[in-house]
Amino acid sequence: MNTLDILSIHNTLVRKFQQIEIPSSSFPTTDPAEEYQKWKELYDSLQSKHASKNVVQDIKHKMDTLEKQRQDKPDRTFYFYLLRAIPLLDQYFLLKKSQNKIQFVSSKAEESQLNVGEKMEDIVREYMSIVESYFPQEYTWGQWEEAKEVPTAKPFSNKLKCTLCYSDQESFFIHDNHFVCEKCGFVATAAMHSSISFKDIDRVNISSKYTYDRRTHFRDCINQFQGKQNASIDPKVLEDLIEQLVLHGLLEENYKEMPKSTAFQNISKEQILIFLKETGHTKHYEDVVLIYHQLTDKPAPDISHLENDLLRDFDLLTDLYDKRFKHTERKNFINTQYVLFQLLRRHKYPCKKEDFNILKTIDRKYYHDTICADLFMTLGWNFQALF
Structure with a gap:
């Protein structure tokens, strides 16, 4: 059977044209004119500040790209391709799935596998014909022309x-x-x-561990946003914070005689973060929601209904990030608090950037906005810059 995986070819075309399989009506892509205006406002505002030259140049390049998009007519070729290709891809996926099932050895099972293989070959030929008709230039990538006639994969050296x-x-x-x-x-x-080395296995294991660690960190971040983390706050931390709130006139000295809802009604999480730094308790930045809840008795946010969606989005985002930036100098993933903030906004959950321990400098904010804007656009998600 032809071992060419048309699902991988489809993914390559999707990445090439930066489109999504099914345009989302719930989260339409940002209008280029509207996005251009936002970047222009940012560009104008930085003219009066001492922003780095590279940042200004990048913004100008982004504006030029968006201006070109506004002038160009949209190419509908990709969507015509999708209309014809997606039904075939669905059939191919189901056949491949059935082929991977473990079956008892019998003549009927072998015959069934042969029939599946023949059907997959037919689908591959029909799919490659569609690719050839819509993308004649891309069709030659990786010698796909030869692949149509390859009955089986050649043994690896x-x-x-x-x-x-x-x-x-x-x-x-x-x-x-x-x-x-x-x-x-x-x-x-x-x-x-047969030449898989221990080095290859280590490389896969390290990659898997890195992916697992990032996901675990993101799940911890979700718990911290809801004050659900398994953490014990030293009473000294709360005492130091209350002392600072009283000293700065944010809390009445007789606060103990008042209901918490009244005494702490004007206290914000942003103020708690500031005084955590002032009192030398910066290691508790990630516990700000839990501390705020313990001080004020105000309920912590509840995003339990979004947790599965957030984790699924995070997996898609990190997978795309690794593919896009795998061979660049950047080794670390983008700030996890920043990612949670952007994904919550994607799901229309009301939140403020001040509630997150994220980036401080203009250059860092801009860099993360640029990376995430590219990833979100590729995934067909709405994106709003941090500033």
């Missing part, structure tokens, strides 16, 4: 190398026991290549 686009081992990543070429989407099972 001792050094892993793509048999379609001839990329070396560094271009492959392992997914679901398959080697996948990042350049052209060629897929081969791990069993076809």
Whole structure:
């Protein structure tokens, strides 16, 4: 059976044209004219400030790109491609899923597998014909023309190398026991290549651990936003905060004689953050919601109904981030508090940036806004810059 994975080819085309499979009516992409105006206002405001030259140049480049988008007519070719390709991709996905199921060895099972393989071959040929008709230039990527006629994958040599686009081992990543070429989407099972080294296994394990750690950190961030973390606040921290609130006239000296709802009604989380720094308790920044709740008795936010959606969005975002910025100098993921803030806004949850321990400098805010704007646009999500 042809081992060319048309799902990977489709993903390559999606990334190339920066489109989504089904345009979301709930979260339409930002209008270029509206986004251009926002960037122009930012550009004008920075003229009177001492912003770095690189930041100003990047903003000007962004404005020029958006201006070109406003003038260009939208290309509908990609959407015509989707109308014809998506039904085939759905069929291919279901057949591939059934093929991966473990079956008892029998003549009927073998015959069933052969029928599935033949159907998948037919779908691959029809899909490649669609790609050829809509994207004649992209069709030659990775020698897809040759791939149509390849009945089976060629055995890998001792050094892993793509048999379609001839990329070396560094271009492959392992997914679901398959080697996948990042350049052209060629897929081969791990069993076809016997030279997996301990270095390869370590690389996959380290990558998996890094992804797990990021997700765990994000889940912790969700819990902290709701004051649900497993943390014990030293009474000394609360005493120091109350002392500062009284000294600055934000809290009456006889606050103990008053209902908490009255005594602490004008206290904000932003003030708590400031005094945590003043009193040397910066390690409790992440506990600000819990501390605020304990001081004021005001209820903490409840986003339990959004937790699964937020985690799913985070997985999509980090996966795309790794693909986009894998080979850049940037090693660390974007600020997790910033990500939570942007994802909550994506889900229309009312929140203020002051409630999050995020970026302080203009350059850092701009950098994160630029990265996230690119990722959100690719995923078809609405995005609002931090400032």
